[in-house]
Amino acid sequence: MEKAKIILTKMYEVFKRSPQLHFVFVGIVLIIIGRIVVSGSSHTNINILAEVVIYAVVALGLNLLLGFSGLVSLSTAAFMGITTNSMYVFMVDYEISFLMAALMAMIICGLLGLIVGLLSLKMEGIYLGIATLFIGHITIRVIEAFDIFARGNLRRFPQITYFFDFQRSILIRDQRIDLYTLVVIAMVLMFIVIYNIFKSPTGRSLMAISRSQHAALAMGISVRKYRLLAFVIATTVASFGGVLHVAYFQTTGASGKWGLGLSLIILSVVVIGGMKSFHGMLLGSFIIIGIPALYLRDIPFLSGFDDILTGLLIVLVILFYPYGAMQIGYDLKKLYYKAKAKYKARVVKRDE
Amino acid sequence: MSKKPLLSLENVSMNFGGLKAVDNLSFTINEKEIIGLIGPNGAGKTTVFNCVTQFYKQYTGNISYVNRDDETVDLKNYKVTQIASLGIARTFQNIELIPDLSILDNVLIGAFNQYQTNVIAHIFRTPKMRQQEKEIKQKAENILERLNILHLKDFYVAGQPYGILKKVELARALITNPRLIILDEPAAGLNDRETDELEALVYQIRDDFDTTVLLIEHDMGLVMNICDRVVAINFGKFLAYDTPLNIQKNHHVQEAYLGKDE
Amino acid sequence: MHGVHQLFNGVKKIMSNVIQVLFNSLRLGSIVALATLGIVLIFRTSRATNFAQGTIGTFNAFIAAYFSIRVGLSVWTSMLIALVTAFIMGVVIDKLFIRPAAKANPVSKQILTLGIILILVGIMNSSIGFLNTVFPSVTVRPQPFFTTEMQILGARVGHNTLFIFGLTIFLMAVIFFVIQKTRWGLATRATASNEPIARLMGVPTKTITMFSWAIAAMLAAIAGISLAPGPGIDVNLLLGVQISAFFAAVFGGFSTFFGPVVAAYLLGFAISLGAFVFSTMGGSAVFAEILVYTLVLVILYFKPFGLFGKPPVRKV
Numbered sequence: 001m002e003k004a005k006i007i008l009t010k011m012y013e014v015f016k017r018s019p020q021l022h023f024v025f026v027g028i029v030l031i032i033i034g035r036i037v038v039s040g041s042s043h044t045n046i047n048i049l050a051e052v053v054i055y056a057v058v059a060l061g062l063n064l065l066l067g068f069s070g071l072v073s074l075s076t077a078a079f080m081g082i083t084t085n086s087m088y089v090f091m092v093d094y095e096i097s098f099l100m101a102a103l104m105a106m107i108i109c110g111l112l113g114l115i116v117g118l119l120s121l122k123m124e125g126i127y128l129g130i131a132t133l134f135i136g137h138i139t140i141r142v143i144e145a146f147d148i149f150a151r152g153n154l155r156r157f158p159q160i161t162y163f164f165d166f167q168r169s170i171l172i173r174d175q176r177i178d179l180y181t182l183v184v185i186a187m188v189l190m191f192i193v194i195y196n197i198f199k200s201p202t203g204r205s206l207m208a209i210s211r212s213q214h215a216a217l218a219m220g221i222s223v224r225k226y227r228l229l230a231f232v233i234a235t236t237v238a239s240f241g242g243v244l245h246v247a248y249f250q251t252t253g254a255s256g257k258w259g260l261g262l263s264l265i266i267l268s269v270v271v272i273g274g275m276k277s278f279h280g281m282l283l284g285s286f287i288i289i290g291i292p293a294l295y296l297r298d299i300p301f302l303s304g305f306d307d308i309l310t311g312l313l314i315v316l317v318i319l320f321y322p323y324g325a326m327q328i329g330y331d332l333k334k335l336y337y338k339a340k341a342k343y344k345a346r347v348v349k350r351d352e
Numbered sequence: 353m354s355k356k357p358l359l360s361l362e363n364v365s366m367n368f369g370g371l372k373a374v375d376n377l378s379f380t381i382n383e384k385e386i387i388g389l390i391g392p393n394g395a396g397k398t399t400v401f402n403c404v405t406q407f408y409k410q411y412t413g414n415i416s417y418v419n420r421d422d423e424t425v426d427l428k429n430y431k432v433t434q435i436a437s438l439g440i441a442r443t444f445q446n447i448e449l450i451p452d453l454s455i456l457d458n459v460l461i462g463a464f465n466q467y468q469t470n471v472i473a474h475i476f477r478t479p480k481m482r483q484q485e486k487e488i489k490q491k492a493e494n495i496l497e498r499l500n501i502l503h504l505k506d507f508y509v510a511g512q513p514y515g516i517l518k519k520v521e522l523a524r525a526l527i528t529n530p531r532l533i534i535l536d537e538p539a540a541g542l543n544d545r546e547t548d549e550l551e552a553l554v555y556q557i558r559d560d561f562d563t564t565v566l567l568i569e570h571d572m573g574l575v576m577n578i579c580d581r582v583v584a585i586n587f588g589k590f591l592a593y594d595t596p597l598n599i600q601k602n603h604h605v606q607e608a609y610l611g612k613d614e
Numbered sequence: 615m616h617g618v619h620q621l622f623n624g625v626k627k628i629m630s631n632v633i634q635v636l637f638n639s640l641r642l643g644s645i646v647a648l649a650t651l652g653i654v655l656i657f658r659t660s661r662a663t664n665f666a667q668g669t670i671g672t673f674n675a676f677i678a679a680y681f682s683i684r685v686g687l688s689v690w691t692s693m694l695i696a697l698v699t700a701f702i703m704g705v706v707i708d709k710l711f712i713r714p715a716a717k718a719n720p721v722s723k724q725i726l727t728l729g730i731i732l733i734l735v736g737i738m739n740s741s742i743g744f745l746n747t748v749f750p751s752v753t754v755r756p757q758p759f760f761t762t763e764m765q766i767l768g769a770r771v772g773h774n775t776l777f778i779f780g781l782t783i784f785l786m787a788v789i790f791f792v793i794q795k796t797r798w799g800l801a802t803r804a805t806a807s808n809e810p811i812a813r814l815m816g817v818p819t820k821t822i823t824m825f826s827w828a829i830a831a832m833l834a835a836i837a838g839i840s841l842a843p844g845p846g847i848d849v850n851l852l853l854g855v856q857i858s859a860f861f862a863a864v865f866g867g868f869s870t871f872f873g874p875v876v877a878a879y880l881l882g883f884a885i886s887l888g889a890f891v892f893s894t895m896g897g898s899a900v901f902a903e904i905l906v907y908t909l910v911l912v913i914l915y916f917k918p919f920g921l922f923g924k925p926p927v928r929k930v
Binding site: 122125131134137142144259264265268305313314315318319 | 657663665711714715717718719720721722724725726728729730731732733734735736737739740853856857860861863864868898900901903904907908910911914915918919920
């Protein structure tokens with residue numbers, strides 16, 4: 001009994017000190033929630049949960065750029081669209097396997113990220129933001145210009161073999177949970193990857209170039225190199241989000257979906273979730289994408305008001321929680337301790 | 353004391369749109385010396401530092417440096433990012449730290465050149481990367497311990513008092529294995545007790561870390577106490593290069609600080 | 615002799631085509647110019663990138679359409695009413711959202727304007743009785759200002775286009791005059807170059823910012839009303855204009871007021887001309903946009919602060 005207790009406390013200690021394990025834990029919780037959702041009456045909500053998870057991943061990639069490296073991108077969604085469309089061409093027209101196609105699409109986006117990075121060597125702030133918008137806009141227009149991409153129309157992938165002979169279809173109700181589980185596992189892996197980058201010399205260098213260029217240079221950190229790297233990583237992660245979109249929804253998404261609007265939504269996930277926050281991305285994604293789709297639309301009185309409420313939510317969080325919605329948690333904690341202290345004081349008083 | 357030259361400036365000039373910030377300056381500093389660079393406000397002291405560390409590249413003249421292999425090299429042939437690996441480290445007049453990183457992480461930024469791993473290794477946390485991270489962290493902690501701020505290592509930089517920040521900058525410079533350490537106004541903003549501590553620290557840096565120290569300072573007491581020799585400049589021009597005692601007697605220097613007696 | 619005549623005719627035909635393209639691009643160029651001037655004005659005075667410029671314009675174009683189609687007022691009266699609502703909207707947005715977030719970082723302010731977009735789009739999409747009559751879910755197509763047209767240099771030009779172009783040039787002239795020559799303009803320029811210092815010098819920066827939002831909203835409304843008769847009004851009326859306006863702002867240079875306006879016309883003409891050339895060669899008009907924007911991007915790489923812009927002054 002004693003031994004078990006010691007082992008348990010030791011395990012708890014290890015867990016407490018390892019954020020990577022936290023991500024795994026969150027992943028398990030998400031999968032359990034998914035299983036509950038699919039067994040319930042509103043089982044289509046699993047699609048929304050998958051969307052929340054996918055955009056949490058994409059937002060984390062953008063956060064690496066915005067929160068850590070102080071750079072902005074307004075074409076995150078465009079890179080997802082490029083990925084879905086090029087994967088369709090690779091997989092359907094050239095019969096390349098899913099994993100290989102995903103890898104190739106991510107490399108393409110990484111290279112595009114390099115171009116954005118080159119611009120970032122010259123521009124800053126809003127100039128850079130709009131330059132990234134240019135790149136996204138141009139590439140989406142390219143998709144719309146060519147028949148090989150069906151001129152940007154939505155296309156559904158035929159049966160996808162993910163790996164070995166793992167085949168699932170979103171059209172079959174019972175198979176959705178497997179796809180969702182796949183997406184969650186991918187999310188956990190990506191969270192760990194980005195956390196590892198953050199806690200490494202690379203992560204520190206990314207922060208150095210944004211917070212103090214002079215110090216970075218004096219310590220031998222090339223601002224140019226790390227700006228390029230930041231954009232390459234961020235676009236690759238956005239592309240990974242596109243891969244997840246293909247993996248779960250099995251469509252390319254119409255070209256109109258991948259415009260400035262969605263990029264702004266992803267940006268708002270970062271701002272609402274909190275810069276440099278990891279779990280905040282899930283919270284932000286849930287607030288921005290999940291709540292309107294899951295709850296607001298179902299309330300008859302509020303129908304059509306979901307956009308307004310999301311807008312108000314964004315405005316309120318920015319005005320009152322400039323460091324992100326995760327801050328609400330700290331405030332609640334503070335309130336709890338305050339109440340506890342008050343209660344204790346009252347108890348002490350009564351006892352006297 | 354050894355008398356091998358380490359850094360030598362020959363006829364260095366630097367112009368900012370017609371304004372001569374540094375004007376035909378020459379001096380040489382030897383290994384294991386503590387050299388002070390003094391001059392009234394706007395005399396071009398920080399500009400000299402920025403030229404040496406290659407932040408400014410448009411200077412004329414020659415800045416030569418003896419590298420770890422005892423070869424004399426022209427610093428102009430190196431990029432600003434290569435200066436640290438040559439063994440020249442610096443601190444800044446205005447603190448240049450990363451506010452939202454811990455003190456330990458800030459020091460680790462100085463060890464950038466010592467990592468032989470790339471991003472891929474960082475993503476997967478390869479055993480080699482972890483081993484290296486552990487070794488360098490140990491080294492950083494040793495330095496922090498010597499500067500008496502090890503107990504603060506996990507705190508964020510933001511919100512720390514000025515004296516601590518100066519020490520963190522110093523630690524970040526020290527972890528680069530410097531042969532020459534350049535301090536830009538290390539005592540500015542420090543109280544008397546901290547200044548005294550700094551004095552001991554500069555000796556400690558020279559002896560324990562085996563480095564040469566070049567510092568800009570306005571606190572004349574500190575300069576006179578610790579420097580072996582002092583370079584005085586005014587309006588970018590060389591005034592004198594001598595022992596502290598002689599510098600105090602030098603009438604050019606007195607004129608620069610107090611004005612000419614008419 | 616015959617060959618020369620043929621050549622001359624050919625050149626004349628090309629010329630009249632180019633002139634036709636030029637006039638065609640004037641309308642959209644003017645609309646983009648109006649939108650971009652609003653964006654620049656807001657960016658310079660309150661350091662916010664206004665993504666909501668297009669949505670504000672669309673919202674007020676709906677209001678103008680409601681009064682001209684449903685209520686039956688003249689096009690002109692409806693526009694005046696919409697300008698008043700736009701003014702009020704600009705003031706409200708500044709008071710409610712932008713001012714309280716004065717200390718937020720630029721990215722948060724961008725997202726704040728996204729919040730404004732969502733709120734406005736939500737109102738426009740709502741199916742509640744009254745709102746649904748002002749903002750119907752079907753496309754509404756209001757009357758243009760003029761329906762007549764005339765011949766200039768062999769090209770057919772609508773009076774409507776000329777009016778919009780004239781109005782834009784007039785508004786630009788007024789705004790530039792105010793900015794360059796009046797006390798208010800001086801205050802605006804002072805606020806734009808350094809808000810805290812301007813405030814310390816006694817410039818009423820709050821009022822300046824508020825009026826900037828109000829004027830920007832009015833410019834957006836005019837842009838929306840001018841565009842509406844063509845494609846008809848739906849929620850996404852000014853989406854493309856909004857993006858073009860951003861591109862024009864950066865291409866012309868955010869740091870000047872006239873650069874973005876010039877760039878708006880330049881881009882509009884270049885894309886129209888490209889589209890014309892591609893379509894005569896049997897290609898898709900989309901390629902023109904791709905080509906022009908890629909070219910702009912290359913130019914921006916070498917002139918990162920735009921054609922007319924200057925790099926911000928920074929201390930080392």
